[in-house]
Amino acid sequence: MPEAVFDRSEYERRIARTKEQLRERGLDAVFVTDPANMNYLTGYDGWSFYVHQGVVVTPDRDEPVWIGRQMDANGARATTTLAEESIRPYSDDHVHSPYDLHPMDFVAEVLEDLGLDEGRIGLEMDAYYFTAKSYTRLQQNLPEATFDDTTLLVNWLRVKKSDREIEYMRQAARISENAMQAGLDTIAEGVPEYEAAEAIYSALIEGTGEYGGDYPAIVPLMPSGDHTGTPHLTWTDRPFEDGDPVIIELSGCRHRYHSPLARTTFVGDPPEEVQETADIVVAGMEAALDAVEPGVTCEAVEKAWRDEIAKHDVEKEDRIGYSMGLGYPPDWGEHTASLRPGDETVLEENMTFHTIPGLWFDDFGVELSETFRVTSTGAEPLADFPRRLFTA
């Protein structure tokens, strides 16, 4: 391991909390396949989630059992402290197999070996990479087992961050600031979109001089021109044109922890309505941040934004943020608490959110985001970057 990402005791706490959940729910095991959850429980890291893999946690076993492809077992040895008997690799003929072999056949054998063939097993039914076929093959192979949906069981444990996690998110925020500045410095009339993407990517990986950056779970997004209303388009060869609004959303990443940041810039002189919209978004953001403190609900934070923009005669009811931190492609979000109407999750110290409100009209949109930590008294934005409309 190049460096200890977390002390062993931190993984032990995470595993203990998972076991507590198993006992509360009467489960004999949980099979965790979300790569972020696998990392959270064991430290396992690698671009191997394009094949089936997972870790099994049982109430009475000290550490999880890692199951993955043969060639990734060395990755498990390199990035985790799991004992050799807790690393259970399947052979390569299970991969995209023409032999009617599926990795879940092997997983079923391991579960059986752990005495779980008649057990009650939690599955992350709606997690990325846990396919429909994974489920039906497990059912076929373990006809006496009972399966429960535990999709967000580990995700909810991740909501409150430790000091070390916060430290990595702060490091990621430094990278986000550099990358945002690089993007803003590059965007200009006539410059192709990919050049701005290159400048941003370069800064995301180059890091700060003290440390480098990981690949982010979501690539830099920069909808521009009349595409600011299409938030998930990526860059093209198109040159920026005078009159283009451009939204930049990006995140630095450190040991898989993110700190996303979004700003809007305008190529040329922004029309008054664009500037006014930006001012409303900034005011709304600040109202939302002001509303944050332990004991307040997620929906109350959204309401603060909504009330503020209503003063400017803008009505919009939307999700304006979500809990996040550790992540792998395709997402850095945790899929747990959201800042939106109806979400009654109560804020606690060291929860972390990406709040990303925006206003879109027919021909332009303005977006601005902050990643913040809930402190004992309020919100601490992790990045230090001016909150305004930029011009290019």
Next chain:
Amino acid sequence: MPEAVFDRSEYERRIARTKEQLRERGLDAVFVTDPANMNYLTGYDGWSFYVHQGVVVTPDRDEPVWIGRQMDANGARATTTLAEESIRPYSDDHVHSPYDLHPMDFVAEVLEDLGLDEGRIGLEMDAYYFTAKSYTRLQQNLPEATFDDTTLLVNWLRVKKSDREIEYMRQAARISENAMQAGLDTIAEGVPEYEAAEAIYSALIEGTGEYGGDYPAIVPLMPSGDHTGTPHLTWTDRPFEDGDPVIIELSGCRHRYHSPLARTTFVGDPPEEVQETADIVVAGMEAALDAVEPGVTCEAVEKAWRDEIAKHDVEKEDRIGYSMGLGYPPDWGEHTASLRPGDETVLEENMTFHTIPGLWFDDFGVELSETFRVTSTGAEPLADFPRRLFTA
């Protein structure tokens, strides 16, 4: 749409071939969720696969129906030529919903609306992003429908490339060459791994000067030192050390088409055994490429590699390559034909493979790859990059 990625007629051919498959299999529809397959059939492009989405193809409808999140409908309008009635967005309260709403509830409504509630519907049961929950929710919502597993139905249609697809893969190969050179130029004793990653990433996005590059479906991988046997580790802050073997695997990307390339470099003077291993890998690669021609099976190509390395007393039976091209994270492979024992797929002109053989020993590994097109008489490697062990 910034530029026409493919003529409309090319999409029409792809859809016609899909419909032919539906008729052959007695299916009333296929629900396609693999983002690469969605793109293949409609041109739809965007970083939106972190929420549930898909396209439905039926035998009698001219064009597919796109289903996705409300905020991505504009992306569908921007990147496809689908008519407005073929774009069916679901509201945002379906996303990571605390209201027991699931996007598949909406998908089921659309399928019902298309008259498919008692139909036989193909599902990509083992595709990325089609979760177990997606399947069980569709079952619950459409109790009278019958579901078939059509995981690789569209993938197999993608195996033979059109001239335009080959053109994009050639463009990607130019980018891969630049990025490989940038990586090799940067790696040196004392340079942290992330700096090499930055140089590679920068070249991947900067492109060639004529055109930029897309984000690749897999990040640049560069296992080094005693980690060359852990192929899916990503970079860290560790500085390269004298005596490190470093494997670089990367791919340029153009309009989502890839052309992967791998080479091995050595920091300092390579020991004789490393150089000898590299020579064997190069000889094996060339034997494999020489074996390629239309009419030959995939397994015969692997056998040519295996026979060549056996001459040097190395025995290894492995998958040494796979069909690829269009792709989104987490993979650029198509999961169809593989160059491995038992794969009797017969090569045809304009199939494209990434062949990536390697040899690993206790303390080092050597890997070398080429992306090639099957021509009328042999193999055409798409990149032009020296096949040898490099030194840094």
